[in-house]
Amino acid sequence: MTRRAVITGVGAVVPGGVGREAFWRTLSEGRTATRRITLFDPAAFRSQVAAEVDFDPAAAGLTPRQVRRMDRAAQFAVVSAREAVADSGLDLAALAPERLAVSIGSAVGCTMGLEEEYVTLSDSGRKWLVDHEYGVPHLYGYMVPSTLAAEVGREVGAEGPVALVSTGCTSGLDSIGHAVQLIEEGSADVALAGATDAPISPITSACFDAIKATTPSNDDPEHASRPFDGERDGFVLAEGSAVMVVEEREAALARGARIYAEIVGFAGRSNAYHMTGLKPDGREMAEAIDVALGQARLDPTAVDYVNAHGSGTKQNDRHETAAFKRSLGQHAYDIPVSSIKSMVGHSLGAIGSIEVAACALALERQVVPPTANLTTKDPLCDLDYVPVTAREHAMDVVLSVGSGFGGFQTAMLLARPGTAAAAAGRSTR
Structure with a gap:
């Protein structure tokens, strides 16, 4: 089993x-x-x-x-x-x-x-x-x-x-x-x-x-x-x-536990490029997303919400926007994306877990947290970033990503329990 x-x-x-x-x-x-x-x-x-x-x-x-x-x-x-x-x-x-x-x-x-x-x-x-x-x-x-x-x-x-x-x-x-x-x-x-x-x-x-x-x-x-x-x-x-x-x-x-989410995909990549720099095409983050989707046996269209790294630097925001488009294709334009760093800041190594906690709660409550303070459009960041106000939204699968100094790129997929996406499970590595 x-x-x-x-x-x-x-x-x-x-x-x-x-x-x-x-x-x-x-x-x-x-x-x-x-x-x-x-x-x-x-x-x-x-x-x-x-x-x-x-x-x-x-x-x-x-x-x-x-x-x-x-x-x-x-x-x-x-x-x-x-x-x-x-x-x-x-x-x-x-x-x-x-x-x-x-x-x-x-x-x-x-x-x-x-x-x-x-x-x-x-x-x-x-x-x-x-x-x-x-x-x-x-x-x-x-x-x-x-x-x-x-x-x-x-x-x-x-x-x-x-x-x-x-x-x-x-x-x-x-x-x-x-x-x-x-x-x-x-x-x-x-x-x-x-x-x-x-x-x-x-x-x-x-x-x-x-x-x-x-x-x-x-x-x-x-x-x-x-x-x-x-x-x-x-x-x-x-x-x-x-x-x-x-x-x-x-x-x-x-034991009859309440399950927030099943973790159905996880993958990491490195850009082997620069301590703090990012390549604009987002290829390494996109590859991490692709591998996580493969483990979960899910198509990109199964993703219902993306919890972005969204640090608030031009380099990062544009890098991961490119990664979402590269891995999710046209579907990237059709789903909400948001960054909770707009509200709780960037706590370095801790923020990834804080964001996973946010994703688990979002899945349970079917609400997408907003990107606070987003009032002026960056033409190179043209996805649906859920500005200012939280949004009720039906979700079975949530993607959370992270990007770190040293070139680290990580993607994790969470699925709502009891759904077809959760039942698909993770492939044997």
């Missing part, structure tokens, strides 16, 4: 609200969560806006010891995982721990913890030789990105495969894809899969300032993130996390 992977629980810590329902309200109401940075004084930087999470770790259920030990990104991941497990209805104590896996994605690891400790150890940069005795006991954990996956594994008691996936801004998609593969090959029956990043810090802002990737629209933070808009001028940095319970389909059905 072919093993298939389904999403049965969703947890989210995102700008605009902590928790799955707060996240969905932000999306369905078309509200933007971008503002002037409050986590540090951004006055010295070109881009001074971000999408921050209003996060109180104590209110979220973390103990003082956990708060002291864990970087902000790890805190996000653990809280998201808790919500996902509760939402799934799983009794973790009844699971064989060696059949429980964790797959967490992150682009920049424990950035905030590392920067804070460097500032302390170097006396705000005044000392070239730092004194390690001033460091916190768990400093080593900040230096090892896998700490993020280990924290989630510890939280849920996972003794199966536990891994950190770091592929830049496609990390959140790739971590879920890794979990799907673990389920399909029989290495695990249940996986906590998702991603987390908390990169809103001086060092990250300086890096993106240097390459002018982030928006300088500091006077109007609410409208600074403008994917596919003719007046866009860069992406808005963000933070957040989403974690999902991914489990084997037959077991989920046997």
Whole structure:
């Protein structure tokens, strides 16, 4: 029997609200969560806006010891995982721990913890030789990105495969894809899969300032993130996390679980071209989409909605518009496409999982999230980008894509449970 992977629980810590329902309200109401940075004084930087999470770790259920030990990104991941497990209805104590896996994605690891400790150890940069005795006991954990996956594994008691996936801004998609593969090959029956990043810090802002990737629209933070808009001028940095319970389909059905979606296709490609540059024809992203469709045994016309990477840079928006046309053909003009980064910003490695969570909720509720702030047409982006307002829309299959520094391109297909598209299943690799 072919093993298939389904999403049965969703947890989210995102700008605009902590928790799955707060996240969905932000999306369905078309509200933007971008503002002037409050986590540090951004006055010295070109881009001074971000999408921050209003996060109180104590209110979220973390103990003082956990708060002291864990970087902000790890805190996000653990809280998201808790919500996902509760939402799934799983009794973790009844699971064989060696059949429980964790797959967490992150682009920049424990950035905030590392920067804070460097500032302390170097006396705000005044000392070239730092004194390690001033460091916190768990400093080593900040230096090892896998700490993020280990924290989630510890939280849920996972003794199966536990891994950190770091592929830049496609990390959140790739971590879920890794979990799907673990389920399909029989290495695990249940996986906590998702991603987390908390990169809103001086060092990250300086890096993106240097390459002018982030928006300088500091006077109007609410409208600074403008994917596919003719007046866009860069992406808005963000933070957040989403974690999902991914489990084997037959077991989920046997326990009467509510299934949000079945993951029916997943593929990645690299452009082998440039660290930050993209080829205008979108060929590599289109190939990833084609492979995912082949796994799902679906025709391009089966896709009902595309959740775009939609970062809000001209290069990316035009690149993926070309990819959609290349892979979906004329059908690309007939279906809605949107970018939730217009509302919750670009949380680097975390955003792919946040977008998959959005797709799962969109499938369940049959509503397409909008592209907020899209008011001025870019003639080279001529698809239906669902401007400003969410739209009720019948959907059986959703395509979510990601594009990351280093040339990474990822595509994932989700199908509504009980539909013909879900029944088609994934081909044997």
